[in-house]
Amino acid sequence: MTDSVKYLLAEDQMPKAWYNLAADLPVPLPPPLHPGTGQPLGPDDLAPIFPQAVIAQEMTSERWVEIPEPVREVYRLWRPSPLIRARRLEKALDTPARIYFKYEGVSPAGSHKPNTAVPQAFYNKQEGVKRLSTETGAGQWGSSLAFAGSLFGLEVEVFMVKISYNQKPYRRALMETYGARCIASPSTLTEAGRAILAKDPNSNGSLGIAISEAVEVAASRDDTKYALGSVLNHVCLHQTVIGEEAMQQMAMAGDSPDVVIACTGGGSNFAGLAFPYIRENLKGAKVRIVAVEPASCPTLTKGRYAYDFGDTGHLTPLVKMHTLGSTFMPPGSHSGGLRYHGMAPMVSHVKELGLCDARSYAQTECFAAAVQFARAEGIVPAPESSHAVKAALDEALVCKAEGKSRSILFNLSGHGHFDMQAYTDFFAGNLRDPNFADDELQAALDALPTVG
Numbered sequence: 001m002t003d004s005v006k007y008l009l010a011e012d013q014m015p016k017a018w019y020n021l022a023a024d025l026p027v028p029l030p031p032p033l034h035p036g037t038g039q040p041l042g043p044d045d046l047a048p049i050f051p052q053a054v055i056a057q058e059m060t061s062e063r064w065v066e067i068p069e070p071v072r073e074v075y076r077l078w079r080p081s082p083l084i085r086a087r088r089l090e091k092a093l094d095t096p097a098r099i100y101f102k103y104e105g106v107s108p109a110g111s112h113k114p115n116t117a118v119p120q121a122f123y124n125k126q127e128g129v130k131r132l133s134t135e136t137g138a139g140q141w142g143s144s145l146a147f148a149g150s151l152f153g154l155e156v157e158v159f160m161v162k163i164s165y166n167q168k169p170y171r172r173a174l175m176e177t178y179g180a181r182c183i184a185s186p187s188t189l190t191e192a193g194r195a196i197l198a199k200d201p202n203s204n205g206s207l208g209i210a211i212s213e214a215v216e217v218a219a220s221r222d223d224t225k226y227a228l229g230s231v232l233n234h235v236c237l238h239q240t241v242i243g244e245e246a247m248q249q250m251a252m253a254g255d256s257p258d259v260v261i262a263c264t265g266g267g268s269n270f271a272g273l274a275f276p277y278i279r280e281n282l283k284g285a286k287v288r289i290v291a292v293e294p295a296s297c298p299t300l301t302k303g304r305y306a307y308d309f310g311d312t313g314h315l316t317p318l319v320k321m322h323t324l325g326s327t328f329m330p331p332g333s334h335s336g337g338l339r340y341h342g343m344a345p346m347v348s349h350v351k352e353l354g355l356c357d358a359r360s361y362a363q364t365e366c367f368a369a370a371v372q373f374a375r376a377e378g379i380v381p382a383p384e385s386s387h388a389v390k391a392a393l394d395e396a397l398v399c400k401a402e403g404k405s406r407s408i409l410f411n412l413s414g415h416g417h418f419d420m421q422a423y424t425d426f427f428a429g430n431l432r433d434p435n436f437a438d439d440e441l442q443a444a445l446d447a448l449p450t451v452g
């Protein structure tokens with residue numbers, strides 16, 4: 001049908017393997033380093049906090065990694081996710097562009113994050129782990145892991161950045177509905193939390209601090225492992241189910257994208273959609289790949305490509321990535337899921353190799369784009385996803401100005417039903433675009449660890 005809107009795959013067309021871009025990179029990824037010795041990390045260094053299967057996936061160079069059948073069975077609750085042609089948006093914009101979006105908001109938690117929460121919970125369960133500890137910013141990751149934990153019978157403990165804990169009670173309630181325990185971070189339960197509170201009893205917390213707390217809990221208890229919702233190689237790997245499905249669906253539409261767009265916080269939903277297309281580009285295809293980040297936390301566009309810690313307490317390994325410095329405190333914004341000082345090492349590497357572009361937008365222009373999208377397509381984007389929406393709109397308007405019909409594919413990583421306060425603030429004119437403090441960034445970059 002030439003005027004189809006949704007391109008749907010049957011359950012048995014769901015990919016049976018995740019794609020690992022590491023197998024095809026022209027230059028290998030710089031290794032993670034032990035924070036104490038500065039030497040490349042071995043599997044044993046990660047064993048206290050991750051299960052063996054996850055560590056193996058973190059380090060593998062195999063091109064395809066089989067998706068275990070029990071994981072595929074859970075994926076079937078919402079996957080394959082739809083690919084939608086935004087025909088009404090095209091009309092509203094009066095653009096000759098063909099706009100497609102892959103919609104990950106159909107998952108139970110409302111975003112792409114269960115794509116990795118489910119396999120991580122599965123591998124932990126298989127290895128006899130009883131409890132998972134993790135951090136969450138806005139609550140998307142915490143609710144995804146809480147959901148996955150409930151399916152596999154694991155206890156889940158979530159350190160939630162304090163400002164979100166207070167501002168987003170419904171995400172907290174969702175985690176508790178799935179049976180997880182949610183703690184405001186910094187907390188008095190960990191050394192890392194107590195150290196922060198001693199310095200600043202009113203600390204609002206940050207993702208970096210919450211990661212320190214969650215890692216500390218996992219490292220200090222035999223029955224507990226840690227799970228991370230973005231950044232790491234195995235997370236990017238799990239998310240490639242998005243791009244592999246999208247490729248089949250674009251073929252169903254009889255089209256292929258000229259440009260592929262996704263927002264980047266830690267980089268995983270971008271990796272998920274883009275890495276399969278980068279594989280094709282390495283074989284000669286010419287798809288433009290665009291990563292979009294908030295102007296208030298511009299890791300890829302203003303950060304330095306350097307070895308840095310993943311957390312504020314400096315418990316994690318050193319990884320080479322685009323970073324604003326682990327001590328940098330990004331100004332508050334409504335895109336909590338994009339407010340992280342670092343970027344996935346894989347995504348950073350891809351950017352350094354010139355295999356993708358990056359750009360940044362301020363939050364108010366993203367909300368304006370999201371509202372325009374919602375009024376044409378009906379779906380209210382998550383504030384994080386609105387960055388991808390804004391970029392897609394801009395590309396479509398360029399097509400209009402040039403009178404060219406290009407094909408645009410973007411990832412709508414989640415819906416915004418738990419973020420309506422942000423929309424209310426936007427309509428009331430209460431959203432600002434916080435100034436990015438260049439001097440604070442410089443101070444944080446000056447404090448980067450020296451390596452090698």
Ligand SMILES: *Cc1c(COP(=O)(O)O)cnc(C)c1O
Nearest residue numbers: 140230265266267268269337414
């Ligand atoms: C967490 C989140 C993001 C950012 O995380 P990535 O790892 O960069 O994908 C983007 N969109 C939504 C809806 C999220 O919940």
